[in-house]
Amino acid sequence: MRISIFGMGYVGAVTAACFAQDGHQVVGIDIDPSKLAMLKAGQSPIIEDGLSELIVQAVQSGRLRVTQDGTTAVHETEASLVCVGTPSRRNGSLDTSVVCQVATQIGSALKEKKTPHLVIVRSTMLPGTVNNTIVPLLHGASGKHVDADFDVCFNPEFLREGTSLKDFYNPPFTVVGARQPQVASRVQPLYQRVQAPFLTTTVETAEMIKCTCNTFHALKIAFANEIGNLCKAMNIDSHEVMRIFCSDSKLNISPTYLKPGFAFGGSCLPKDLRALEYQATMLAQALPVIRAILPSNALQIERAVEMVLDTGKRRVGMMGLSFKPGTDDLRESPLVVLAERLLGKGLELKIYDSNVSLAKLIGANKRYIEHEIPHLSRLMVSSLEELFQRTEVIVVGNRAPEFAEALQRYTSDQFTVIDLARIIHNSAQPANYHGICW
Numbered sequence: 001m002r003i004s005i006f007g008m009g010y011v012g013a014v015t016a017a018c019f020a021q022d023g024h025q026v027v028g029i030d031i032d033p034s035k036l037a038m039l040k041a042g043q044s045p046i047i048e049d050g051l052s053e054l055i056v057q058a059v060q061s062g063r064l065r066v067t068q069d070g071t072t073a074v075h076e077t078e079a080s081l082v083c084v085g086t087p088s089r090r091n092g093s094l095d096t097s098v099v100c101q102v103a104t105q106i107g108s109a110l111k112e113k114k115t116p117h118l119v120i121v122r123s124t125m126l127p128g129t130v131n132n133t134i135v136p137l138l139h140g141a142s143g144k145h146v147d148a149d150f151d152v153c154f155n156p157e158f159l160r161e162g163t164s165l166k167d168f169y170n171p172p173f174t175v176v177g178a179r180q181p182q183v184a185s186r187v188q189p190l191y192q193r194v195q196a197p198f199l200t201t202t203v204e205t206a207e208m209i210k211c212t213c214n215t216f217h218a219l220k221i222a223f224a225n226e227i228g229n230l231c232k233a234m235n236i237d238s239h240e241v242m243r244i245f246c247s248d249s250k251l252n253i254s255p256t257y258l259k260p261g262f263a264f265g266g267s268c269l270p271k272d273l274r275a276l277e278y279q280a281t282m283l284a285q286a287l288p289v290i291r292a293i294l295p296s297n298a299l300q301i302e303r304a305v306e307m308v309l310d311t312g313k314r315r316v317g318m319m320g321l322s323f324k325p326g327t328d329d330l331r332e333s334p335l336v337v338l339a340e341r342l343l344g345k346g347l348e349l350k351i352y353d354s355n356v357s358l359a360k361l362i363g364a365n366k367r368y369i370e371h372e373i374p375h376l377s378r379l380m381v382s383s384l385e386e387l388f389q390r391t392e393v394i395v396v397g398n399r400a401p402e403f404a405e406a407l408q409r410y411t412s413d414q415f416t417v418i419d420l421a422r423i424i425h426n427s428a429q430p431a432n433y434h435g436i437c438w
């Protein structure tokens with residue numbers, strides 16, 4: 001492909017050198033004359049292992065040239081990659097002014113261009129920026145229409161400084177967020193030599209994926225450091241702890257527990273988190289990330305309360321009371337807290353949970369139900385049919401298989417469904433359906 005790359009910084013220079021090495025014709029654009037002079041002379045403008053060698057080859061082969069003239073570069077190429085910086089402003093917001101300048105410049109160049117053009121934004125930006133800011137700037141400057149005269153997509157970068165060449169060819173994935181699926185397929189030839197799954201999605205999802213990845217990486221580091229600090233205070237080898245911790249690819253380093261949904265609860269997580277926090281307090285360890293977990297969890301319960309109240313309806317049926325299906329354990333169930341909060345707001349509540357109903361008759365939890373939550377026990381009904389009668393709002397608390405089936409049977413506009421467990425997927429959603437965080 002013939003491509004122009006705006007911004008010859010860490011991302012742009014590496015991308016330019018790698019694409020040139022892969023046989024593409026690359027024009028690099030930057031406003032910094034010293035960077036351009038270095039690249040012209042076959043030198044790397046940044047310190048990055050292996051990049052100088054790649055740039056010398058690319059320049060000598062004629063596959064990489066540089067210029068300050070963005071307009072000609074757009075005219076001579078099929079696609080433009082935007083790799084300019086998006087630094088923080090003093091107030092923490094992301095400064096997208098350089099991306100906007102470049103979008104205006106590309107737009108002006110498109111005005112005169114007769115052939116189709118693809119704008120691939122690689123700079124990290126918040127969701128919505130491409131469609132709400134970049135596309136209007138391209139429209140305004142070009143007088144042309146996106147999806148007809150030119151195309152736009154978002155293709156986040158996952159390289160890390162210091163290992164960027166290796167990362168460029170072995171990223172976790174290549175993600176292209178496109179307004180139309182066929183646009184993503186026009187990006188694919190660029191990544192033929194890249195060893196990674198090629199994933200396509202919407203523009204906003206791709207923008208959010210990049211933000212989510214960086215936030216998670218930061219969270220992982222802060223979490224590991226806090227565990228390390230606590231280990232050191234207890235004279236425990238933190239690296240041995242984390243080495244064994246990371247070897248668990250079922251519960252720890254895995255998709256488990258990474259699905260947006262309702263609050264956690266049960267007999268272990270809240271209790272053991274509190275115990276660790278207490279221990280940290282005794283040892284004068286701050287642990288701000290770990291200490292934020294329980295307040296965050298409590299807010300998720302409040303969010304569910306607000307969602308029910310926002311319906312303005314008063315007769316509520318809860319599907320599930322135990323913290324997950326297949327158990328009658330009600331200790332620290334967030335659904336118990338939710339039920340109590342709703343009762344406290346004066347709502348009429350009915351609860352169905354077959355495991356808990358059974359536990360009312362037999363088992364170790366009979367005592368707990370009778371002594372700790374008799375007020376909720378009295379609200380339990382013995383069938384889903386009974387739960388649905390005269391109910392205005394159904395709250396789905398866990399993923400018991402019978403719930404999905406019953407909702408499908410009763411699916412109608414009869415009640416509002418508030419799904420805390422993602423029991424219903426997009427295709428089968430009834431009219432008045434609300435997922436807690438989707």
Ligand SMILES: NC(=O)c1ccc[n+]([C@@H]2O[C@H](COP(=O)([O-])OP(=O)(O)OC[C@H]3O[C@@H](n4cnc5c(N)ncnc54)[C@H](O)[C@@H]3O)[C@@H](O)[C@H]2O)c1
Pocket residue numbers: 006007008009010011012029030031032035083084085086098101102122123124125157158159160161
């Ligand atoms: N550095 C990384 O490791 C990394 C990794 C992934 C994503 N990103 C994201 O990629 C983007 C670029 O990051 P970077 O570290 O390469 O930035 P950088 O600051 O190293 O490079 C930006 C380049 O753009 C040039 N520039 C400024 N205005 C210009 C204009 N109008 N026209 C052309 N060039 C112009 C600058 O002179 C500079 O060379 C950012 O959004 C960043 O968040 C960075």
